[in-house]
Amino acid sequence: MTTKKEAVATETKKETANMKNTVHFILQGKGGIGKSFVSALLAEYIKTNFGTLAAFDTDQENTTFAHYKALSVKQIPVMTPSRTIDSKKFDALIVDIMETEEPCVIDNGANTFSPLLAYMIENDVFSMLKDAGKRVYIHSIIGGGDNLIDTANGFNSIIQGVGDVPVVLWLNEYFGSTDSNGKEFTETTLFKNNSTLISGVVTLVERNRDTFGDDIKRMLSQRLTVSEAIASDKFNIMEKQRIKTVARDVFNQLDSVEF
Template identity: 60%
Template sequence: MQNTVHFILQGKGGIGKTLVSTILAQWLKTRDGSPLRCYDTDQENPTFSRYKSLNVKHVPVMTESRTIDPKRFDSLMIDILEEDGNCVIDNGANTFSPLVAYLIENDCFSLLEESGRKVYIHTIVGGGDTLHDTAMGFVSTAKSTNVPLVLWQNEHFGLLQSASGKAFLDSQTYAENSGRVKGHVVLAQRNADTFGADLKKMNTARLTLDEVKASDKFNVMEKQRIKVIFKDLFEQLDKVDW
């Protein structure tokens, strides 16, 4: 993959945007050797920028009055356009609405496409109590943009199904926008005491898979379970219609 730009967008906080950003960035690094540049626009909790080995650039794009700072955002766009390579842009819940509005108002997606970049929006829908809000975020993103979507289904909050047991992918909400979706990645619900604890340990330390493999702070079984998680996710990303 070359010259792709990936926006991680979802208006609900704590749903896994930074997790998705780190997984995606690590997968892109395994592709064809294209340069990778990562950006964190989260104003209040720039967790992505704390992954040192990914060299994430923190770009706080909002002013104190909660509007987009044109100069800061323009510098981000220029930075993306000045060099070839793949880009991952993590966005906080607090900047979701103003950032999407600014991207649309300035026709930024078209500018990127016309400049030879292939643009994707990664949107996350969570299960359990998060399903309704995140499903509405998916619909809002699908209806307000014309960019290909990659749907991440986060089962860590529960299965993606309604109270009556109807799966999100079988819902009318999804069906009306499914034509825009180029692929799915499931963040599967695994054993919380093993896989869950290991992934939390990895994320708390802000480490990548390669760093975990080289670390003496993870035992052989912790490393094995993390490798199992990433093998599954990377295989799913391989199947997306890029």
Template identity: 45%
Template structure:
């Protein structure tokens, strides 16, 4: 069945576009590189569209009043519905977060897609460090405003994802929404002098994992470390059926 994956988070700079790139690569490797459409609707930081290999289409969905341009956004949705591709990944920026959720809620976009036989998933990044509480608010807002299944990405790059002594699985927002949250993907905080630098170079160079294998920027060991990162993320994604809850039951 066709699926649409929205990347949503009201806090910027938390690794959302990185997640979009990882997800797009996973889907392309599973469905075929010509079976996944990628869209970048971030009007400020169009990071996702810099990955040439992903053939991302840049679409400015904001109108002149910081609202959603219905003609542009509706056109993108209609294009996805009519497409013969198996999946679409849409990276939305922090600047469009509030107006987009309002527009999608008012116009029942997720409900429309599901009526057309398309599965809808919302991917939300929760990050450690100073932005933790802001990203929790972003997750809560998505769960409150939108009707669809949610996959949480726990980004440990900026620090441990824990709150008031609780790990992410124990967060109240997670436990209160087990009917919507299908799982948690962990982006592990690896050694910054090795893995960290390799990932940073890959991201700054806007390279996919496949491109890293043939890039002169990376020697054998960095390639092996990045392959380890890829395998870890792909293994976690493979465990998500994208249809049902894989979280532990409430006590």
């Protein structure tokens, strides 16, 4: 008999997934914008399709991603006790990435966003990974509402620094509309000027906060993957259905991204 967990995997699994040697950096300088949620969804999607992955969390102040036991996330503390950045720890992260053929997902905190980006640019990490046969993707989040300007600026700083590295843009409507001056973000000058670098757009659709929002919040607070939440007795049948709906929507959008 097919278990609930297996049923989720079946519904979201690509028939021809090719994630080997892909590296996914989740980058955004704005804190509290959903980076760990995106990291967890992306990691579960990859694990469902590829069967395994290597996941890393460099955020020492908010180690949310590192607490997803089902994803076996490795925490790499890149800050010293004096609150400075230890570049050698970044070296260790890149070495780990280079030594595996598994797909890699790296969640980076707001406090290490600028140092990590500067480190990768200074050390020409993107070219090095590419030369080693890695396919690198940057995932950046645009938050709606009051977060729009800050996250758009963060996205712009990433685009300006990473050269020809493809970017997957996540539009998070939880905080409000991602429209800018009446235009969808994908119609803005910022997006159009960089459209050749965008390999895909994933929208976290605004939903009823009293139902969908509360269910997802509970799942996140318990550090559960979608499959774990659906298999858990802590959620009733309707709560599981809503979580499943959100995941199916995101995973279907990821199916359209060229990895």
